[in-house]
Amino acid sequence: MSVKAYPIIHHAYDVVIIGAGGAGLRAASAASDLGLKVAVITKVPPMRSHTVAAQGGINAALGNRTPDDWRWHMYDTVRGSDWLGDQDAIAYMCKQAPAAIIELERLGMPFTRQEDGHIYQRAYGGMATHYGKGPLAYRACAVADRTGHALLHTLYNAAIKQDAEFFVEFMALDLLMDAEGGCRGVLAWQLDTGELHAFRAHTTIIATGGFGQVYAQTTASSICTGDGNAMALRAGLTLQDMEFVQFHPTGMAGSGILITEGARGEGGHLVNNKGERFMERYAPKFRDLASRDVICRAMVREIAKGRGCGEQKDYVHLKLDHLDPDIVHKKLPNISEICRTFLRIDITRDPIPVVPSVHYTMGGIPTNHECVVVRVLPDGSSEDVQGLMAIGEAACNSVHGANRLGCNALLDLVVFGKLSAQVAARNRVGKSRAPDLPQSILDAPLAHLDLLRNTKGSLRPNQLRKTLQKTVSKHAGIIRDSQSLAEGLESLNTLWQTMQAELHIHDQGMLWNNDLVDAIELDNLMRQGISCMASAFWRTESRGAHFRDDYPQRNDNEWLYHTAINMDTNGKIRLTKKPVRSNTTEAGQPNFAPETRAY
Numbered sequence: 001m002s003v004k005a006y007p008i009i010h011h012a013y014d015v016v017i018i019g020a021g022g023a024g025l026r027a028a029s030a031a032s033d034l035g036l037k038v039a040v041i042t043k044v045p046p047m048r049s050h051t052v053a054a055q056g057g058i059n060a061a062l063g064n065r066t067p068d069d070w071r072w073h074m075y076d077t078v079r080g081s082d083w084l085g086d087q088d089a090i091a092y093m094c095k096q097a098p099a100a101i102i103e104l105e106r107l108g109m110p111f112t113r114q115e116d117g118h119i120y121q122r123a124y125g126g127m128a129t130h131y132g133k134g135p136l137a138y139r140a141c142a143v144a145d146r147t148g149h150a151l152l153h154t155l156y157n158a159a160i161k162q163d164a165e166f167f168v169e170f171m172a173l174d175l176l177m178d179a180e181g182g183c184r185g186v187l188a189w190q191l192d193t194g195e196l197h198a199f200r201a202h203t204t205i206i207a208t209g210g211f212g213q214v215y216a217q218t219t220a221s222s223i224c225t226g227d228g229n230a231m232a233l234r235a236g237l238t239l240q241d242m243e244f245v246q247f248h249p250t251g252m253a254g255s256g257i258l259i260t261e262g263a264r265g266e267g268g269h270l271v272n273n274k275g276e277r278f279m280e281r282y283a284p285k286f287r288d289l290a291s292r293d294v295i296c297r298a299m300v301r302e303i304a305k306g307r308g309c310g311e312q313k314d315y316v317h318l319k320l321d322h323l324d325p326d327i328v329h330k331k332l333p334n335i336s337e338i339c340r341t342f343l344r345i346d347i348t349r350d351p352i353p354v355v356p357s358v359h360y361t362m363g364g365i366p367t368n369h370e371c372v373v374v375r376v377l378p379d380g381s382s383e384d385v386q387g388l389m390a391i392g393e394a395a396c397n398s399v400h401g402a403n404r405l406g407c408n409a410l411l412d413l414v415v416f417g418k419l420s421a422q423v424a425a426r427n428r429v430g431k432s433r434a435p436d437l438p439q440s441i442l443d444a445p446l447a448h449l450d451l452l453r454n455t456k457g458s459l460r461p462n463q464l465r466k467t468l469q470k471t472v473s474k475h476a477g478i479i480r481d482s483q484s485l486a487e488g489l490e491s492l493n494t495l496w497q498t499m500q501a502e503l504h505i506h507d508q509g510m511l512w513n514n515d516l517v518d519a520i521e522l523d524n525l526m527r528q529g530i531s532c533m534a535s536a537f538w539r540t541e542s543r544g545a546h547f548r549d550d551y552p553q554r555n556d557n558e559w560l561y562h563t564a565i566n567m568d569t570n571g572k573i574r575l576t577k578k579p580v581r582s583n584t585t586e587a588g589q590p591n592f593a594p595e596t597r598a599y
Helices: 022-033 070-080 087-107 147-161 227-234 292-304 325-331 333-343 408-428 440-453 461-475 482-502 514-538
Strands: 008-018 038-042 121-128 136-141 165-168 170-177 183-190 196-206 245-252 269-271 316-319 352-361 372-376 382-390 561-567 573-579
Touching (some): 008 022, 022 038, 022 147, 038 170, 070 087, 070 136, 087 147, 147 408, 170 227, 170 514, 183 440, 196 227, 196 408, 245 292, 245 333, 292 316, 325 333, 382 408, 461 482, 461 514
Parallel strands (some): 038 165
Antiparallel strands (some): 121 136, 170 183, 269 316
16 A cells, blocks of 8 residues: 555644653643643553552652651662663652652642651662661652552643643554654554544653563563654664663562562561571662562572472562551552452462562663653764653663662653653744644655555464563573573564564454554564663673673673664664763762662
């Protein structure tokens, strides 16, 4: 079918936001509040966005239970990132955190309260006081263990009140890039009518979440296919730090359903089949509240040494039965209900079988400290991409570096969601309506869609997706090595060629075509799977969530750099080192030099 045969419905906005999770909704409400005309494009209803699954809390140095300071929070975040985080962005996030919490409270977020009326805060992994030298920090503001659910409702209500326009069940297909390399908007497909829409805007904000579905066992929803990341790659842009994939220590064994870190924050602990609290061997000070990568590797080693639980000895136990049942039911009601429903157990009496599950992807679209997407050049330098921003898990700004600390994800969403709106408003000043789009800007996105619609092979998208997930899970897991990564990369390159030749779409229509949705998501995941594997093979050190058995030490001399990767239309990749922003931009803010990371 000729690309000119696709009729296009055109729209003009000041800001177009792709994604309606926490980041997209915060950007939408803030941009509308600043007087901008806002469109939000989302492939699922906003309340089904993956932010709803977040459980434990949002970090902020409020000091409601113990003395705290945003600089201590910043230090913990830099250390948690294994010094790969960009310190200007980290300083901004941690400094803004207390105000962001108060702002959410005023928007109506129903935080759990202490007896004195202040917002309740719980301890979380990797968080301490006095620059890591003091006791645990009680920093995670929570709504019991349903914090993401409450956040999403709060922000959706705020966005609706501010008259942001929502285009629900519209699947974003590709960015609309002009000849100068700037972004002019996005092409989207309306699923219930089959129509295509071109949204042009002064600023396009990508808030599409992570790509956890590239793995077989994950806490991520089935919609977490990194659509924005893949669109950036197809637009000739860069992805950053794709090798850094966080495994959550406590995914429910067999299903991967998340068991919040808040369970350990309330006093739960991990045990092996001997009943030993084994984290005392691996992280003597922080134990069950060490950073997630440290705990996951400890769990893998315990299982490998035959100390796992169950008939197959392939998981460990999370115990809460020593806690006051009233505390469990009050502070962990969601986990109590999940375990009753899926495991038929009472967590006040029975241990929960848990195993590490993919939870968060630190890598994504590189930005500067103001959320503006940057193009990484072959020499590692960067230039801003006009009209394009990225926030949330889709972005790599990089506040999480090589390893994200629990409860910093929701903070990232609200702080940088608001900042992106402020920057978009600043860019809008003095400009008239977004100019019309030339037909040529639509040619490449339409050609890609048409190619997927008219495949002639014999393999369905879900078959190829399962093969992709199994391959990435096998070769790019918690512990990696050169041989396994090389084999995995070869398998993925073969699978890429198979997809090009053998993909089959049964339904070639445009109306509610789930076959085509599956094919688009497969194409997106395939690009990110290759990017993840290639980046992991290239980085010959261990840092944060990336652990190489053949290179077990961190190597700051050679690898205190971000990994930047490009992929052309044929799947060929280019890797570049991009400098870490190790200094803050404001006078008087601290900077933290690399040191040994121990818990």
